[in-house]
Amino acid sequence: MQRTYQYRLYPNQEQQDALDVIMRQSCLLYNEALEHRQHVYKHTGQSVSFPAQWERFREDRKARGEDFGLLNATSVQQLLRRLDKTFAAFFRRLKQGDKPGFPRFKPAQRFRSVEYRYGDGVRFKGDKLYLQHVGDIGIRLHRSVPGGCLKHVVLSRKAGNRWFVSFQGDDGEVTPEPKSGIAIGVDMGLMSLLAFSDGTLIDNPRWLRRALRRLRHAQRTLARKTRFSSRWWQCKRRVEALYWKIANQRRDFFHRITHRMTNEFALIAVENISPKFMLANKHLSLSASDASWAMFRSMLDYKAERAGCIVIEVDAQHTSQACSGCGRIKKKRLSQRWHSCTCGCQLDRDVNAAVNVLKRARCGPTVANAA
């Protein structure tokens, strides 16, 4: 299974300066490669191939020491491949008749990661991480690195000046015992974060709501400062740090929930809500992005696969409108929190939806595949 493990790096000042130079040089190379492609496209309408670009920048890397001297050959290749993919996507969308934006230049502030191959300019050296042209950097191994992950290495800067390294790789097939036990339906609610068909409601924790309030306040303050002034930068770093913290808290929270769910249940039924639909609907968009469904789903999926638990997607249509007792459609407005039906069914709105989701998973065609 493909996995990524991320660790915090603790470079000293000198190493930080060297890392900054690597980022700046990578950014420069990316932008120059982009310019090269733009130039060729303008004059011939053709795309430049990856090998042609590599050929060109391999020479440049040698000849222009002060511009590209700290760049690793593999990193440059990865960088050019990244650009190649961006262009492939651009041309694909052009063909489809879309109007895609031409790939844009990246400002240095937004250039945040460089890729390596393990053993080529980056490797473990005792309890430090050796990086070519930088030295032995302190790393906090909060968990051990699985052997299969030591292939693809990404060096990145986040939230102001925090450095991270992540290892990506395949750690082999896992074939867990299939589980027997409880099946549960989950509704991704609007008011509560998650509702289970057994009546459990899980809300965004209070500390997260408090942190979001703090973030909003910090953003307001930032908006009132003169752009690029020293106070503005001060404030901007504060906002970034808050964002980072909240993202971490939310990820941690989702890890705990999905871990508990995949341990406890044998079958989990969820709605097939596409983020596109949610974001297109103005009324839903805030809570949708806020609750980060995509993150929840991807965590649920990979944890379920490891735990031998089955996740079934069902059609989301009318799950909140239909009565889970008798199946009649009972129109409710978004503000209506309680489901009550003439058949005697009395439930929280989201729990009612969760029961419907579970029902669909049990009688839908997907259940055959699952079994």
Ligand SMILES: [Zn+2]
């Ligand atoms: Zn009913």
